[in-house]
Amino acid sequence: MEARVKWHENAVFIAESGSGHAIVVDGPAEIGGRNLGVRPMELMLMSVGSCSAVDIVQILKKARQPVSGCEVKVSGVRADSDPKVFLKIHLHFIVAGAGLSENHVKRAVQLSAEKYCSASIMLGKAAEITHSHEIAAAD
Known part of the structure; x- marks a missing residue:
């Protein structure tokens, strides 16, 4: 995997x-x-949120859950002085679908946090990462 970052101006x-x-x-x-x-x-916040969201949607689809939407609200608290690393990151998942199982959604969030989300697991070595979720009406 590779990326390139090139200075444009200012x-x-x-x-x-x-x-x-x-x-x-x-x-x-x-x-x-x-x-x-x-x-x-x-x-960084967008990365951890999207990494986790992809996991959760895929896990729910594999479990044949009727997922129709997934939004992640990610918030971070940074250190006051340089390097201003993240000290805490919270991911709140809003998962939509008619008839979604609470247990399946909870398990999907847990699996992403503990096993699948590379970004979350990597950042968790430096910051406290917490997760919460809610089930919303189908989109």
């Missing part, structure tokens, strides 16, 4: 994945950022 970088997809990354205004893209640490 604090703007173009990040390109090995699969050929690109995003704009920008820093805060105090270092010349112009709010043209996500911040690098926001990408």
Whole structure:
């Protein structure tokens, strides 16, 4: 797996994945950022959220659960001083589907957290990661 990050101007970088997809990354205004893209640490939260969401949807589909939607709200608390690493990360899953089993959703979240989500497990070595979930009406 590879990626490339190339400086564009000021604090703007173009990040390109090995699969050929690109995003704009920008820093805060105090270092010349112009709010043209996500911040690098926001990408970390987006990464752990999307990694976990993919797992949960796949686990529920394999269990033949009627999943019709999955949203993850990810929040992080960072250290006050440099390096401003994440100290805590919380993932709250809102899973939708008519007739979803509470036990299946709970188990899917647990399996993602403990076995499948590489991003969550890796970041969990440095930060406290917690999870919660709710079942919403079908989309």
